[in-house]
Amino acid sequence: VKRSILEVAVDVPLPTVYDYLVETEEPPAPGVRVAVPFGNGRRCGVVVGHRVAAAVAGAKLRGVETILDERPLFDAEHLAFLRWAADYYHHPLGEVLGAALPVRLRRGEAALPLGEAGWRLTAAGASVDPAHQRRAPRQAAVLAQLREHLGALGHGTLTELLGACTPTLRALRAKGWVEPCRVKDPPPGVALPEEAGPELTGEQRRAVAAMMPAVAGFAAFLLEGVTGSGKTEVYLRLARAVLVQGRSVLVLVPEIALTPQLVRRFTRRLGDCVAVLHSGLADREREVAWQKARLGAARLVIGTRSAVLGPLANLGLVIVDEEHDPSFKQQDGFRYSARDLAVVRARRARGGRGCPVVLGSATPSLESLHNAGAGRFVHLQLHRRPGAVMPTLALLDIRDQPLEGGMSRVLLQALEQTLAAGDQGLVFLNRRGFAPVLACYDCGWLSDCPRCDARQTLHATSGLLWCHHCGAQRRAPVRCPQCGAHDLHPLGQGTQRLEETLAGRFPGVPLIRIDRDATRRKGSLERLLNVARAGNAALLVGTQMLAKGHHLPRVTLVGVVDVDGGLFGADFRAAERMAQLLIQVAGRAGRGDATGRVLIQTRYPDHPLLRTLVQGGYPAFAAAALAERAAAQLPPFAFQALFRAEATKPDDPRAFLEGVAALTIELRVPEVEAWGPVPAPMERKAGRYRAHLLLQSRGRPPLHSLLRRLLPAVRALAGSRRVRWSLDVDPVELL
Numbered sequence: 001v002k003r004s005i006l007e008v009a010v011d012v013p014l015p016t017v018y019d020y021l022v023e024t025e026e027p028p029a030p031g032v033r034v035a036v037p038f039g040n041g042r043r044c045g046v047v048v049g050h051r052v053a054a055a056v057a058g059a060k061l062r063g064v065e066t067i068l069d070e071r072p073l074f075d076a077e078h079l080a081f082l083r084w085a086a087d088y089y090h091h092p093l094g095e096v097l098g099a100a101l102p103v104r105l106r107r108g109e110a111a112l113p114l115g116e117a118g119w120r121l122t123a124a125g126a127s128v129d130p131a132h133q134r135r136a137p138r139q140a141a142v143l144a145q146l147r148e149h150l151g152a153l154g155h156g157t158l159t160e161l162l163g164a165c166t167p168t169l170r171a172l173r174a175k176g177w178v179e180p181c182r183v184k185d186p187p188p189g190v191a192l193p194e195e196a197g198p199e200l201t202g203e204q205r206r207a208v209a210a211m212m213p214a215v216a217g218f219a220a221f222l223l224e225g226v227t228g229s230g231k232t233e234v235y236l237r238l239a240r241a242v243l244v245q246g247r248s249v250l251v252l253v254p255e256i257a258l259t260p261q262l263v264r265r266f267t268r269r270l271g272d273c274v275a276v277l278h279s280g281l282a283d284r285e286r287e288v289a290w291q292k293a294r295l296g297a298a299r300l301v302i303g304t305r306s307a308v309l310g311p312l313a314n315l316g317l318v319i320v321d322e323e324h325d326p327s328f329k330q331q332d333g334f335r336y337s338a339r340d341l342a343v344v345r346a347r348r349a350r351g352g353r354g355c356p357v358v359l360g361s362a363t364p365s366l367e368s369l370h371n372a373g374a375g376r377f378v379h380l381q382l383h384r385r386p387g388a389v390m391p392t393l394a395l396l397d398i399r400d401q402p403l404e405g406g407m408s409r410v411l412l413q414a415l416e417q418t419l420a421a422g423d424q425g426l427v428f429l430n431r432r433g434f435a436p437v438l439a440c441y442d443c444g445w446l447s448d449c450p451r452c453d454a455r456q457t458l459h460a461t462s463g464l465l466w467c468h469h470c471g472a473q474r475r476a477p478v479r480c481p482q483c484g485a486h487d488l489h490p491l492g493q494g495t496q497r498l499e500e501t502l503a504g505r506f507p508g509v510p511l512i513r514i515d516r517d518a519t520r521r522k523g524s525l526e527r528l529l530n531v532a533r534a535g536n537a538a539l540l541v542g543t544q545m546l547a548k549g550h551h552l553p554r555v556t557l558v559g560v561v562d563v564d565g566g567l568f569g570a571d572f573r574a575a576e577r578m579a580q581l582l583i584q585v586a587g588r589a590g591r592g593d594a595t596g597r598v599l600i601q602t603r604y605p606d607h608p609l610l611r612t613l614v615q616g617g618y619p620a621f622a623a624a625a626l627a628e629r630a631a632a633q634l635p636p637f638a639f640q641a642l643f644r645a646e647a648t649k650p651d652d653p654r655a656f657l658e659g660v661a662a663l664t665i666e667l668r669v670p671e672v673e674a675w676g677p678v679p680a681p682m683e684r685k686a687g688r689y690r691a692h693l694l695l696q697s698r699g700r701p702p703l704h705s706l707l708r709r710l711l712p713a714v715r716a717l718a719g720s721r722r723v724r725w726s727l728d729v730d731p732v733e734l735l
């Protein structure tokens with residue numbers, strides 16, 4: 001027996017790996033999970049290395065309690081990638097590995113046995129000759145089949161061959177001749193379903209031809225194309241080519257629940273090697289998909305953000321669809337960007353030889369456009385929509401216009417004409433709930449959230465006031481809590497108020513509301529969309545949910561009720577987000593023979609970026625917005641890291657961040673500026689006070705080397721104060 005010292009990354013918010021002793025013939029390899037004593041408790045950790053000399057003297061080292069896996073869950077390449085990510089985001093390796101594991105494995109539970117549930121012959125059963133079992137023909141048949149199949153068969157296959165045979169199996173088991181087992185999945189075949197895709201358009205062919213030669217190594221492509229221009233078709237061709245070569249494919253999408261058609265399309269075209277990984281799966285399902293990807297049984301993984309952290313045997317292609325979507329950034333804990341990590345993962349794939357990565361979007365992020373401009377990404381464009389025309393955009397000046405449920409007369413008339421022509425109209429509202437706030441017209445009371453610097457929203461159906469920031473709810477009062485007057489009114493509009501106005505104005509026209517409230521139940525979104533696709537004249541009312549992935553061919557008019565709220569957000573990315581949302585929503589509309597129209601209501605019709613968007617489309621907008629960013633020295637022309645701090649006492653977060661700012665100045669890195677601390681845009685949230693300190697640098701390396709030196713001191717400082725703090729590298733939201 002040999003004594004070895006293991007480096008173990010434990011899933012705790014501390015930046016070190018810990019040494020543990022183990023006494024075995026063969027010490028567990030890196031990537032194996034171990035249960036270790038930690039503090040007064042017991043934790044699951046992952047072996048990340050072996051040590052020659054322990055940092056702590058040998059005598060004081062604690063021993064590993066249990067070795068949890070026979071074989072590593074992370075191979076060397078996977079582990080090295082996650083180490084890189086931990087390092088880049090300055091986040092504890094133990095937590096990064098934890099985020100990469102399915103929840104059962106993270107908790108230290110035994111890995112699920114893979115393969116189909118089935119039956120095998122025992123030694124006793126194998127020595128029985130079925131021909132001698134004449135009085136039990138069913139049992140003889142089962143024994144014969146098992147013999148023919150090397151002693152084991154899946155339950156499903158047995159049933160297929162012999163019909164229902166559970167009682168027979170039970171009898172055989174009682175005799176000790178068969179026992180339950182797991183039957184290995186058939187080895188991943190390269191057999192793909194027949195190519196059933198349409199003939200590619202010239203543009204699609206050129207895009208595929210540009211990417212194909214790159215499949216041997218790393219290359220990054222930005223595939224820009226409006227909704228319906230055929231990007232997915234391009235992904236399918238590339239994926240197929242890579243699968244045929246025996247490599248695997250990772251497809252990242254913002255939200256799977258909203259894009260079941262995409263998953264179905266990949267499955268239909270590429271067959272059974274597809275596995276889906278997302279948070280909506282049950283723990284066990286998720287783990288099985290994860291294990292299949294690790295073992296190479298699933299060779300195409302479609303997943304949301306966290307799938308980029310998962311295992312992928314022999315990775316040959318990475319696709320990020322809707323790459324501009326903010327949901328690719330994790331907003332708490334390990335705050336990584338799945339889009340950025342996708343590029344890193346592709347570069348490091350196959351032992352450093354690399355594989356191609358394709359970022360697709362109708363409205364690429366300014367970061368990716370900048371990368372394309374700088375030559376780091378190859379920029380490919382699809383302009384045409386096979387069989388459809390892009391709708392035109394127009395601004396509606398609503399200054400001094402009477403509004404009905406938030407809609408101007410011009411917009412209502414346009415809807416009326418659309419319906420009269422037998423078409424569908426869509427009214428888009430970037431908000432949910434009945435009205436943002438309840439107000440007293442007598443004394444000015446507003447429905448403030450008692451725990452946040454925000455107002456509670458009135459939800460008419462439930463009669464509740466609801467805070468969208470902390471979740472606090474209460475019954476909406478009938479009389480003003482401040483002055484007692486019976487003069488409470490909803491301010492502003494929500495989808496429900498719009499709906500009432502539309503129903504009154506267009507009686508008898510079907511009204512379909514698509515937002516998170518109306519689609520909480522599984523499958524209800526698809527049902528609503530099917531109604532929309534099948535129907536004739538109808539009105540749709542929807543929120544941001546509509547901007548994702550759904551084609552609504554019967555919609556020829558889109559009305560955007562309020563663009564201004566988005567234009568003037570506190571975040572410097574507000575205009576970019578609003579432009580992406582507008583173009584995405586516009587992209588839902590239109591069909592082959594009719595040009596769609598998008599009418600955008602605004603009180604700022606002279607806003608330069610808004611005008612540029614309407615007149616020149618997204619590319620013109622993006623160019624103008626990038627020029628503004630360059631002039632203001634904001635990302636992507638600078639690199640940021642944001643310290644957030646919060647505490648129950650109002651002064652604590654500021655004082656802590658002032659300490660961090662002072663430490664930053666002491667380190668004297670002239671390239672890095674520290675801005676703040678400032679109170680967070682919503683200073684109080686869920687009863688806690690919050691402040692920010694923003695670090696910004698012209699280049700990445702000075703910022704990261706500063707952070708590396710700064711963080712130990714920040715941890716020491718935090719230890720002496722009652723604050724919760726976090727670091728967000730490349731933040732996408734400054735709120």
Ligand code: ADP
Nearest residue numbers: 198199200201226227228229230231232233386
């Ligand atoms: P995107 O991913 O850019 O939204 P899709 O690949 O989903 O575009 O294509 C939009 C629609 O056009 C789909 O119904 C698709 O089947 C169809 N389509 C795509 N490429 C072609 C083509 N070359 N010929 C005919 N139809 C196509």
Ligand code: ZN
Nearest residue numbers: 440443480483
């Ligand atoms: Zn009042």
Ligand code: ZN
Nearest residue numbers: 449452467470
């Ligand atoms: Zn609140």
